[in-house]
Each structure stands twice: as C-alpha cells, then as structure tokens.
Amino acid sequence: MRKIFFITLISFLSLMVFSSELDFAKFLFEDGDYYRCLSELKRELFFCQDSQLKERIVNLIGVNYLFMGDLKLAEENFSKIKDLSEGYERNYLLTLFFQKKFKELKETKIDFEKNKDFELLSKLFLGEAKKEDFLNFSEELKEISENFFKIKKKNPYLALLFSTFLPGSGRFYSERNGDGVFSMTTILTPLLGSIYYKFINENKTFFIISASVAAIFYLGELYGSFNSAKIYYEKKVNRYFYEIKNNYSNTIFLPYYSF
Amino acid sequence: MNLLMSLIIASTLLSDFSYEVPFEKGDTQKIYYDESYDKRLTDNSINIVLLFGLRFYQIFISPAQGEVCNFSPSCSNYMFQSIRKYGPILGFVKGIDRLQRCNFSVREYVGTFYDSIVLIERRGFKVIDKP
Numbered sequence: 426m427r428k429i430f431f432i433t434l435i436s437f438l439s440l441m442v443f444s445s446e447l448d449f450a451k452f453l454f455e456d457g458d459y460y461r462c463l464s465e466l467k468r469e470l471f472f473c474q475d476s477q478l479k480e481r482i483v484n485l486i487g488v489n490y491l492f493m494g495d496l497k498l499a500e501e502n503f504s505k506i507k508d509l510s511e512g513y514e515r516n517y518l519l520t521l522f523f524q525k526k527f528k529e530l531k532e533t534k535i536d537f538e539k540n541k542d543f544e545l546l547s548k549l550f551l552g553e554a555k556k557e558d559f560l561n562f563s564e565e566l567k568e569i570s571e572n573f574f575k576i577k578k579k580n581p582y583l584a585l586l587f588s589t590f591l592p593g594s595g596r597f598y599s600e601r602n603g604d605g606v607f608s609m610t611t612i613l614t615p616l617l618g619s620i621y622y623k624f625i626n627e628n629k630t631f632f633i634i635s636a637s638v639a640a641i642f643y644l645g646e647l648y649g650s651f652n653s654a655k656i657y658y659e660k661k662v663n664r665y666f667y668e669i670k671n672n673y674s675n676t677i678f679l680p681y682y683s684f
Numbered sequence: 685m686n687l688l689m690s691l692i693i694a695s696t697l698l699s700d701f702s703y704e705v706p707f708e709k710g711d712t713q714k715i716y717y718d719e720s721y722d723k724r725l726t727d728n729s730i731n732i733v734l735l736f737g738l739r740f741y742q743i744f745i746s747p748a749q750g751e752v753c754n755f756s757p758s759c760s761n762y763m764f765q766s767i768r769k770y771g772p773i774l775g776f777v778k779g780i781d782r783l784q785r786c787n788f789s790v791r792e793y794v795g796t797f798y799d800s801i802v803l804i805e806r807r808g809f810k811v812i813d814k815p
Contacts, residue, residue, distance in 0.1 A: 601797065603789020611784055645780025652781065653797070664796045 446478075450485070451684040459489045480506050481683065484513050488682045491516070496524050512681040518543040519680055523670065527551050542566055542677060549573055550666065565677050569669055576661045584654035588646050595650025599657045608646045615639035730772040738764050754790040756802055756810035759783050766815035778815065785813075 446469050453462035463486060470482045487502035503517035514535045521530040527547040542562060548554040549570060559570040579599050588595030593609030596602075618635035622628045670678065742760050753759050763779025770778060790811050794801055798811045 601789075601793065603787055603792060604785050607787035607789070608784040641780055642784065644777050645784050648777045649781035649784055656797070660797050667795075 446473075447482070447485070447684045454485075454489070454684070459493045463489045477508070480508050480513070484516060485682055485684070487516060487520070488680050491520060491523075491680055496520050500524065515540055515543075516680045516682075519678060522546060523678075525550070525666070550662065563677070565673055569673070573662075573665060576658065576665060579654040579657040581651045581654040584650040585647060588650035592643060592646045595646070596653055599650065599653040601653055604649070604653070608642070608649065611642045612639055612646055615642070728772060731767055734767055734772055734776060735764060738767075751807050754786050754811055755782070755813045756804060757814070759786050762813070762815050769815055775815075782813070 447466070450462050450465040450469065453459075453465060466482050466486050466489065470479060470486070473479050473482060483502050483505050487499045487506075490496075490499035490502060500517065500520040503513065503520055506513045506517075518530060518533070518535065518540055521533070522543055527550050530543060530547040531551070545554060545558055545562065545566065546569070548558070554570070556570065556574060559567050584595035584598050586595075587598050591609075592612040593605040593607075596605035596608060615635040615638040619632050619639055622632035622635060738760050742764075746760060751758075755762065757765065759779070759782050762782045763775065766778040766782075767775030769775065790798070791801075791809075794811055798813055800812050801809050802812055803809055
C-alpha cells in the first residue's frame with residue numbers, strides 16, 4: 426500500500442516539475458482571461474533564467490496587452506525584445522500599424538524583407554502607394570488595396586457650388602443624404618414663407634423674420650456642405666482602417682506567439 | 685434700476701459659473717468643457733449678445749422642450765463653445781451647421797462621420813461631436 430502511495434506521489438510531483446512552465450498561462454490565454462494570464466506570465470518572467478524563454482514570455486505579455494486593446498503597453502513590451510529571428514518584429518510592426526503610426530512604421534530600422542506587407546500598408550494609408558505595388562502580394566492585401574482605392578476624395582468647392590444653387594445638394598454629394606434633406610427643408614420652408622408674406626399675404630414683420638431665418642440657415646448650409654466634403658475622405662479612410670482591422674484580425678493581423 | 689438689474693443678470697449669465705446650467709449639470713458639461721477656450725473672446729460685444737441669447741434660451745426656453753438633442757454636447761452648448769473658441773462669425777455658422785446636422789439620420793453616420801456614442805444617465809444615447 427505504501428509503495429503504491431509513494432509511486433503515485435512521485436509520478437504526480439514529476440508531472441508538476443517536468444510540465445511546461447507556461448501551460449497554465451496558455452490555458453488562461455485560450456480561455457480569454459488575459460488579465461490573469463498576464464499575472465501568470467509576469468510571475469514566470471520573474472523566476473525565469475533562460476534568456477530565450479524570457480523573450481518568448483515578454484512577447485506573450487505584449488500579445489496579451491494587444492488582445493486587451495492596450496496598444497501602448499503592447500508596443501513597449503514588443504520593443505524590449507532583442508532577438509528578432511522568430512517573427513517577433515512582426516508583432517511590433519502590428520502594434521505600430523494599429524496605433525496608426527504609419528510614418529514611424531515606415532522609418533523603423535527593422536528589415537522589411539519578411540514584412541513587406543506592413544511597409545506597403547503604411548504607404549497605402551499615407552497615400553504613397555499605387556495599385557501596381559500590390560500585384561505580387563497575397564489576395565487579402567490585394568483586396569484591401571482595391572477597396573481602399575475605391576474611396577474617392579470629394580471636392581469641397583464643388584460641394585459649395587452645389588449648395589449655392591440648390592441647398593442640401595452639397596451634403597448629398599458628400600453622402601450625407603439625411604442631413605441634405607433636413608437642411609433643404611430648413612432653408613426652403615422659411616424661404617417659401619418669406620415669398621408668401623412678401624407677395625400674397627403682405628406682412629413686413631413676418632417677411633423679415635422668415636427671410637432672415639432662411640438666410641441664417643443658408644449660411645450654415647454653405648459651411649456644412651463645404652466642411653462635410655472636406656472631412657469626407659479622412660472619415661472614410663478612418664472607418665476603412667477599423668474595418669480591415671476587424672475583418673483581417675485572424676489572417677494578416679494575427680500576432681505571432683507560441684507558448 | 686432696470687439697467688442695473690439687467691447688467692447683473694447678464695454678468696451672472698455670462699460668468700463661468702453659468703457653465704453649469706441646471707439641466708446639463710453633472711454629465712456632458714464636466715466631461716466636454718475645454719478649459720483652453722479663449723476667454724478673452726467674451727470681451728467682444730457681439731459675442732456677449734450671442735452668448736447671452738444662448739444662455740437665455742438654455743435657461744428659459746430649452747427646459748420646456750426637454751432633453752431632445754441627438755448630440756453631446758447639445759446644440760446650444762456646441763454653439764456656445766464654438767463662439768468662444770472660433771469667434772462670433774465662424775462660431776455662429778458652425779452652430780447653425782450643427783443644428784442642421786441634428787436630425788433623424790444622425791445615428792446612421794456613427795462610425796463613419798461621427799466617431800462614437802455615449803450613454804448618459806437618464807438621457808439615453810448621444811452622439812459625441814465636439815466643436
């Protein structure tokens with residue numbers, strides 16, 4: 426009976442000793458419990474002696490921060506890694522890209538031979554890339570670039586011209602149909618009122634009030650149509666950035682990690 | 685005497701204390717009040733007239749219609765802040781533009797033209813649009 430007890434005790438202890446240090450952290454990570462995984466990884470880092478394992482743990486800490494959405498801390502951890510042979514540099518570039526630090530990404534000293542796609546993506550969002558640059562790359566990158574080039578800039582002066590002649594049309598031009606309809610109503614209603622009080626029911630006070638209301642809203646419409654066309658491209662690109670970030674999170678934007 | 689009374693009312697309405705109007709107390713004003721606004725702009729007489737009108741609307745007229753604005757800060761606060769920030773002409777025009785944007789289609793543009801929405805206690809969801 427004693428023998429059996431000691432054999433089971435020894436086998437249990439050996440399992441505890443020889444199992445991988447990061448098994449529990451892996452379990453927490455796969456469970457989506459990034460907070461506890463982080464504390465487990467930091468505990469491992471404190472007791473770790475092996476330099477290679479240390480780098481792996483720091484990378485994993487960065488990945489945890491990345492999944493938690495704390496990009497600054499993720500970048501801080503990825504930048505600590507000195508060994509760039511295992512694709513850790515990809516994670517660093519990824520955090521720079523997610524923070525929209527495109528210029529910084531372009532100017533990094535990291536060799537872009539393996540990570541040419543990030544260089545191209547940063548160029549794309551800086552407006553320096555061409556359609557031809559993406560020909561030799563993966564289908565996903567081609568898709569991203571094709572959809573990006575579909576976003577067209579709107580000319581604010583053209584929007585202003587549209588709104589000058591037909592109030593609301595400048596906002597239609599900037600794809601703000603609801604705003605266009607509403608601003609058209611806010612201008613045309615007092616305008617028609619002023620015509621009514623001028624020519625049909627002659628009332629000077631009501632004419633002045635309705636005409637001045639129409640004039641004020643007309644000024645707002647001119648400014649609004651100009652401004653909406655001006656910010657159109659920037660807003661659309663911004664939206665597209667978040668779309669690709671979500672849509673390709675499991676493919677090209679998947680960080681490198683191993684437990 | 686009347687002139688004195690009106691001056692006292694005007695000075696209280698345009699003072700910094702007036703940033704906390706009763707129906708805005710607590711939420712948006714504290715979050716979105718930007719202290720970097722150039723306060724010297726209130727020395728401008730046109731500004732004083734416009735801001736006084738806005739405060740008058742906020743205190744005596746707006747409570748009657750309730751909390752209906754789609755945005756945070758509300759349109760009147762947006763105009764108030766933009767007049768202080770950009771001056772009477774551009775600030776006023778920006779405020780009018782905001783009135784035209786405050787319509788039935790606001791929530792369609794969240795994610796594209798407006799970045800985010802916020803849940804404000806007892807007032808529901810509002811689209812964030814700072815001046």
